[in-house]
Amino acid sequence: MTLLAVTDLTVHFPSRRGPPVRAVDGVSFTIAAHETLGLVGESGCGKTTVANAVLGLVQPTAGSIRLNGEELAGANRARLRTLRRRMQMVFQDPAGALNPRLTIGGAIAEPLVTRGLARGATARARVAELLNAVGLRPDHAPLFPHQLSGGQRQRAVIARAIALTPALLVCDEPTSALDVSVRAQILNLFLDLQRTQGMALLFVSHDITVVRHVSDRVAVMYLGRLVEVAARDTLFAAPRHPYTRALLAAVPEPDPAAQRGRPRLRLAGEIPSPAAPPPGCTFHTRCPLAIPRCRAEPPALRALGGTFVACHRAEEGQKDA
């Protein structure tokens, strides 16, 4: 069952000095209930803007965002507040997400109390349950954020986010600020919670190995557009888009045999400005497979096998590289 349906989402930021920044340009995807969709791409490609638009934190220029069939784009504040209960977020910086003057228990109880869903002993019992669910202990409740480690703080943020049993959790680089040693633990916590709490996740990261760890499906974004969407194992075993293949080629493969079998692709040049994206396929300025058609005609995202890919040469790409 489709939980979230994003259709032709476009977010342009006006700029005083020139053309608008086309942060998101016609992005469409769905997330099924209980599914994790990973959204990956280089810095500045528009991932956070997609996440923020889904959460109602930035206003879309055009397009539709439906949660359980209900339109969020352009919904009024009261409506958004109700819908927001079904969508929660976890961002990069766990320190900034917690009030330094509130205990961990107080922070986790807050959404329950302000919505009149629990108080007193019931709220305390629910907080203890949530602390256990995220791998903390009930005796962490009276502590303040500065008394916890970074990983523990992110666990507390996650406990607060799941307190209202959201249908969708939007996570934007939730492990980027953490030490490498705790990163895997937090990623495993997301996997665990998705199973036990029955949530869907929109999981945003610039790190394709992180996305690989947690996602059922992966959407690859470049310069405001999706270039490839596929089931996780399909994407990693048989990436179709030259950009996806370049991202994967940059990741060391633990199995040397697989590394040898993988087509080599290196990216040339810099990411163009989203205020002046190249015509045709926006990737053509960096693509080793570009042909004249690519400069003239933008490729649509189309089905190819089990994958959706936006490339004129997706069929032939594998053998040419």
Ligand SMILES: Nc1ncnc2c1ncn2[C@@H]1O[C@H](COP(=O)(O)OP(=O)(O)OP(=O)(O)O)[C@@H](O)[C@H]1O
């Ligand atoms: N409020 C804003 N006003 C103007 N431009 C913005 C605004 N927010 C984002 N942008 C621009 O939109 C583009 C996409 O930004 P966004 O933050 O969505 O990218 P991202 O993929 O999340 O990058 P990162 O990996 O660095 O977090 C960038 O060029 C950014 O500078």
Ligand code: SF4
């Ligand atoms: S459409 Fe052309 S430029 Fe774009 S990714 Fe495919 S081959 Fe490269």
Ligand SMILES: [Mg+2]
């Ligand atoms: Mg971002």
